[in-house]
Amino acid sequence: MYDLFICHASEDKDGFVRQLAIALVQAGWGVWYDELSLKVGDSLRRAIDRGLIEARHGIVVLSPSFFSKNWPSYELDGLVAKEMISGDKVIIPLWHGVESEEVASYSPPLSNRVALRSDMGMDLLVAKLAQAIGRPRVGGHPFPNSNWMESCCPKCGGMGRTVGYEVDYPGGFHDVSWFECPLCG
Numbered sequence: 001m002y003d004l005f006i007c008h009a010s011e012d013k014d015g016f017v018r019q020l021a022i023a024l025v026q027a028g029w030g031v032w033y034d035e036l037s038l039k040v041g042d043s044l045r046r047a048i049d050r051g052l053i054e055a056r057h058g059i060v061v062l063s064p065s066f067f068s069k070n071w072p073s074y075e076l077d078g079l080v081a082k083e084m085i086s087g088d089k090v091i092i093p094l095w096h097g098v099e100s101e102e103v104a105s106y107s108p109p110l111s112n113r114v115a116l117r118s119d120m121g122m123d124l125l126v127a128k129l130a131q132a133i134g135r136p137r138v139g140g141h142p143f144p145n146s147n148w149m150e151s152c153c154p155k156c157g158g159m160g161r162t163v164g165y166e167v168d169y170p171g172g173f174h175d176v177s178w179f180e181c182p183l184c185g
Contacts, residue, residue, distance in 0.1 A: 003029040003133070004092075005055035007075040009065035016096055016118050017061055023122045027130070044071075052078040057089070057133050060110070061118075063096040067106045092132060094118060094125075 004024060008017045013035070021033040032051035038044070048071075052058070058079040066072045076091075083090035093115040095103065104111035116125050 001030065002032040002051065002055040003057065005032040005051050005058040005075070005079070006034075006061065007058050007072055007079065008061035009063060009069045009072050011065035012061055012063050012096055019122065020059075020061070020094075020118075020125075023126055024129075027126050028135075048075060049078070052082065057092055058082075059092045059094050059116075059129075061094050061096050062098055062103055062106070062110065062115075064098060064102070066096075067098075067102070089132075092116065092129065 006017060006021055006024075017033075018035065021031055021036065024031045025036075032055050037051060038047055052075065058075070060066075060072075060076055060079065079091050091110075091113070093103075093110055093113050094117070095115045096118040100111050103115075116128055118125070120128070
């Protein structure tokens with residue numbers, strides 16, 4: 001299971017989406033993101049469908065590039081269907097370089113939702129997301145090759161663990177880690 005599916009246009013990866021994925025994983029959410037989830041030889045449609053099925057929520061990064069692409073529309077259609085069937089809030093819109101008029105021209109219902117904005121800063125964006133969908137699952141990441149080290153919690157002083165792993169992105173590896181405390185979360 002994943003907490004979040006990131007629906008986006010590939011043109012937005014370098015400028016924003018990759019950093020968003022890293023921040024969400026660092027915060028402790030299980031994230032379906034193509035660069036983390038797809039393997040060579042995977043069926044793109046089947047892998048996306050599986051990610052849509054297994055994710056509780058979908059962050060939809062609405063941008064000028066998003067509006068002109070087929071795959072993001074396919075993913076959004078899947079999230080809309082999931083939301084209509086379940087009756088739960090599934091879609092989390094995130095505006096990236098667009099305003100309400102542009103979103104309304106693409107999808108009037110999406111323009112009527114309270115949205116996150118990429119220009120609000122990553123820390124605030126992650127905090128607002130936690131308010132909307134709840135705190136990340138502690139230890140709920142889908143990365144079996146992670147490692148951990150016991151250490152003291154910087155908030156309460158209790159014993160917890162620092163969890164980390166490397167993500168192989170174009171241009172090199174990124175270390176991703178976060179702290180898990182059983183006392184204060």
